[in-house]
Amino acid sequence: MLSEQMQREALSKCIVWFYDGNVRTFYSLDKTHKRALPNQGLGIRRLEKMLMETFKGQWETSIIYENKPNGNELAKFKKGARV
Numbered sequence: 001m002l003s004e005q006m007q008r009e010a011l012s013k014c015i016v017w018f019y020d021g022n023v024r025t026f027y028s029l030d031k032t033h034k035r036a037l038p039n040q041g042l043g044i045r046r047l048e049k050m051l052m053e054t055f056k057g058q059w060e061t062s063i064i065y066e067n068k069p070n071g072n073e074l075a076k077f078k079k080g081a082r083v
């Protein structure tokens with residue numbers, strides 16, 4: 001689980017609806033090391049990898065948003081495929 005500071009600093013977040021009824025929010029890890037500049041593309045790739053490998057077959061829908069109030073939708077997935 002990420003600290004509150006890391007959640008605030010994340011550039012993207014992913015909301016996942018699982019088949020068992022749970023809904024969870026995951027935040028991107030946008031840095032390669034502590035002093036690196038954040039890279040949104042890296043964070044999105046890491047979220048996609050988490051969906052396709054770690055939680056493969058366990059979720060129905062997921063949406064990646066900018067981590068801002070009313071952030072734009074960046075990517076949407078349904079049943080393992082990008083829509």
